Amino acid sequence: MDHSFPKELRLTHKRDIDILFSKGKRIKSHPFIVLYHQTEMPKSVPFKLLISVPKKNFKRAVDRNYLKRCIREIVRKNKESLSSNNKGTSLCVAILYSFRTILPFKELEHSLLEALKKIQ
């Protein structure tokens, strides 16, 4: 089982991010907002991910870093839920954390997996 999470799986180009935010579909699932959009990419890249924790809700960098790490860890362990469903095209996904308090890891895992099911 491959749990790695290299740099190619991250969404880093500004053009792609602009397209995702303007054309992507939006799902609200507490405490997350998920945006996704289908594009063509090489087969080695099943999906591209963007994680965002807004500065408005968390002033300190320590809290933002902790939430980003938790979300990245959950996605890394559950890669197949994003990659297995589509074969010709791949997904651009943005996960926004829109809640004012920090939730424990197990609650985050449970609710994020439900949100990812809604995409399918």
Added chain:
RNA sequence: GGAGCAAAUCGGCUUAUCGCUUUUUAAAGAGGAAAGUCCGGGCAGCACAGAGCAUCACACUUCCUAACGGGAAGGACCUGAAUAAUCAGGUACAGAUAGUGCCACAGAAAAUAGACUUCCAGUAAUUUAUUAUUGGUAAAGGUGAAAAGGUGGGGUAAGAGCUCACCGCUUUUUUGGCGACAAAAAUGGCAAGGUAAACCUUGUGAGCUGAAAGACCAAGUAAAUCGAGAAUUGAGGGUGGCUCGCCUAAUCUCGAAGGGUGGGUCGUUAGAUCCUAAUUGCGAAAUUAGGGCAAGAUAAAUGAUAGGCAGUUGAUUUGUUCUUCAGAUCAAUGUACAGAAUCCGGCUUAUGAUUUGCUCUUUUU
């Protein structure tokens, strides 16, 4: 026992599973503040004939430093410990006889002081202790943060540094100190409030912009760029903000060379470097010798989960005469503040634990 202040040290260790970044493929991988971005410097680009004005910063002395608005040592003043000595804390600590402004309430008067009441003397009038008038004087006038040296004696019609003693102050000299300044002596009768964290004056210093600086490579071709030539226009552009001064332009043709672009590499471990020791110095620091090389991400790595240990807190129990202290068991917690973004030196702020010193408070003996 508790609280506060100051100084010093530390800012956890480890196992399993799955991962991230860098590269030499085997290693390394957040802090004392990485924070605030408040000062100073390195570095880089642009500018740089010069002069004046404006602007900004700083303001006791000597020293340290690459530099500073930082630090060390010292001086003066203020506050507290009853006073002195001494100790602790604090000070935007140049100038209020260059000028302008402001000073509520109270008070007779608040800044060119002498108008008013009072005091004293003379003259006149009469209600014979009052009024009017002339002169003397600034002592008294309940206030106020502040009233034109203070206290006491003499002196006088009443008074006044008018005079004397002590204290304070001005000026001068001598001595000590590198200096801020201190001490002593003489001298002048004593020019006389606060506010410059009000404008301002004096002295000293400052070119501007910041790593999104900047250099190179790849891809690639427009308005902008550079060079040469031509004619015309007119005072445009640059020079830190203004003025002077200085330099230069715009249009067309030809030639050269390329722009955008979250593409990449460098800048971005080798330094005002870190550790240890010795020497010099009261100290901040400096010098010498030996050893070490220590994160470089870029929508932003340095982790997540599950345990264990150390530590902390509480309860029970054992040893010891109670407290204290030491051990065992159980439970809770697994820490606080907080995440590099060009790099250093400081300052400020946030904060957990331990140790030492001082102060306050409470309980017991």
